[in-house]
Amino acid sequence: xxxxxxxxxxxxxxxxxxxxxxxxxxxxxxxxxxxxxxxxxxxxxxxxxxxxxxxxxxxxxxxxxxxxxxxxxxxxxxxxxxxxxxxxxxxxxxxxxxxxxxxxxxxxxxxxxxxxxxxxxxxxxxxxxxxxxxxxxxxxxxxxxxxxxxxxxxxxxxxxxxxxxxxxxxxxxxxxxxxxxxxxxxxxxxxxxxxxxxxxxxxxxxxxxxxxxxxxxxxxxxxxxxxxxxxxxxxxxxxxxxxxxxxxxxxxxxxxxxxxxxxxxxxxxxxxxxxxxxxxxxxxxxxxxxxxxxx
Numbered sequence: 001x002x003x004x005x006x007x008x009x010x011x012x013x014x015x016x017x018x019x020x021x022x023x024x025x026x027x028x029x030x031x032x033x034x035x036x037x038x039x040x041x042x043x044x045x046x047x048x049x050x051x052x053x054x055x056x057x058x059x060x061x062x063x064x065x066x067x068x069x070x071x072x073x074x075x076x077x078x079x080x081x082x083x084x085x086x087x088x089x090x091x092x093x094x095x096x097x098x099x100x101x102x103x104x105x106x107x108x109x110x111x112x113x114x115x116x117x118x119x120x121x122x123x124x125x126x127x128x129x130x131x132x133x134x135x136x137x138x139x140x141x142x143x144x145x146x147x148x149x150x151x152x153x154x155x156x157x158x159x160x161x162x163x164x165x166x167x168x169x170x171x172x173x174x175x176x177x178x179x180x181x182x183x184x185x186x187x188x189x190x191x192x193x194x195x196x197x198x199x200x201x202x203x204x205x206x207x208x209x210x211x212x213x214x215x216x217x218x219x220x221x222x223x224x225x226x227x228x229x230x231x232x233x234x235x236x237x238x239x240x241x242x243x244x245x246x247x248x249x250x251x252x253x254x255x256x257x258x259x260x261x262x263x264x265x266x267x268x269x270x271x272x273x274x275x276x277x278x279x280x281x282x283x284x285x286x287x288x289x290x291x292x293x294x295x
Contacts, residue, residue, distance in 0.1 A: 005282060006049055006289075013048045014040065016066045017073060020123065034104040034112035035119075039077045042095030044295070046218070046286070047072040047188040053282040054192030054207055058199050060131075067127030068191045071144065074120040075184060079153055081113035088157070120144070136197045143194075147187035156180025160246065168247040174216060176247075181222070182215025206272045210283065213269035217262045218290050223248040224258050229294065262291040 017039055022032040048069030055065040084091040084099040085106060092102050101109035124130070124141050132140065146152055156179030163176065189211035193204055227250050249258040269287045273280045 003285060006285065009049045009052050010045050013045050013052075013066075013069055013073065016070050020067075020070050020074075020119070020127075030104065030108060031111055031115060034100055034108050035116055037103060038081050038100045038109075038112055038116065039074065042097075043073075043076075044293075045073065046290075047076050047184060050185065050188040050211070050283075050286065051192040053280075053286060054189045055195045056282060057207070057276055057280050058193050058196035058203070059279075060192065060195035063129055064131040064195055065129075065192060067123045067129045068140070068195070071120040071123040071127075072184060072188045072191065074116045074123070075144065075148055075153075078113040078116040078120070079148075079157075079184070081109050081116070083157065085109065088161070117148070131195065132197060136194055140191055140194055143187050143190050147183040152179055152183035152187075153181075156183065163247050165245045166247065168252070170252060173247055173249065173252060177216060177219040178212065181219040182212060185215035185218065186211040203275070206275060210269045210272040210287070213265045213272070214287050214290050217265040217269070217287070220249045220258050220262045220265070221291055221293060223250055224255060224262075225294070227255065259291075266291045 018036075021036050021039060024033050024036055026032050051069040051072060052062070052065050055062070055068075080094060081100045083089050084094055085101055092099055094100070097103075099109075100112060104112070121141065121144070124137070124144060130137065130140075148154060150158075156176055159176045160180055168176070186208060189207050190204070193199055193207050226248070249261065253261060266287050270284055273283055276283075
């Protein structure tokens with residue numbers, strides 16, 4: 001049942017993203033085409049699905065989560081555009097087709113990423129579907145800004161670039177990816193949960209710990225798939241981490257050790273949801289999916 005609902009969420013978010021993106025024929029046309037290219041028809045939509053699933057746990061109306069779900073996916077798309085650039089990870093393939101900079105050129109790709117980030121914050125500020133008082137809306141803006149900035153995703157990417165050709169300890173590798181990958185996943189869960197402003201602090205802390213665990217597990221599984229995955233199924237290049245001499249979990253722990261690490265994180269994430277009932281079943285399914293996925 002949870003898997004069927006997840007698929008419904010994916011179809012729904014695709015329509016909502018399309019509605020909130022600038023039209024392809026709106027001036028400046030090339031920029032808007034690049035933004036739509038980077039966002040639509042690709043990706044697992046894990047982050048918006050987490051918004052919806054966390055909102056379900058706290059009883060938030062489904063439609064009140066649309067703006068939040070789109071905002072986190074726009075941030076994610078922006079980050080992928082910039083990560084793929086030659087100055088970053090230099091990837092030519094994303095979602096089974098040329099990366100944004102390969103399709104539109106580096107300059108326009110950078111601008112498309114910048115515009116998507118701005119659009120995400122515009123949505124948080126004014127999207128009419130979001131039900132919250134001004135204090136909570138400001139809190140949401142701050143959570144997303146921190147997740148994106150130097151103490152979150154961008155900071156993690158900076159550490160990742162500096163770590164090339166260096167060995168990291170497990171604690172250092174965890175810390176890097178808690179920021180680079182985990183910060184936006186945690187923000188997605190928190191934004192969904194904050195759609196119910198009266199939520200008890202202990203519940204919010206449980207959901208945040210769940211998100212921290214699955215964020216790390218997601219990255220470890222990504223590292224594993226970069227070694228053993230199929231580039232066609234993944235829709236992106238494999239073997240790139242080794243080619244770039246980047247520190248990864250398989251390099252540090254081996255494949256079996258990395259798989260075991262994801263299992264322990266999944267168990268920890270599921271334990272965080274013990275206080276919730278069937279309303280958290282979608283979050284449980286996502287945790288299991290993350291460590292078992294093949295794409």
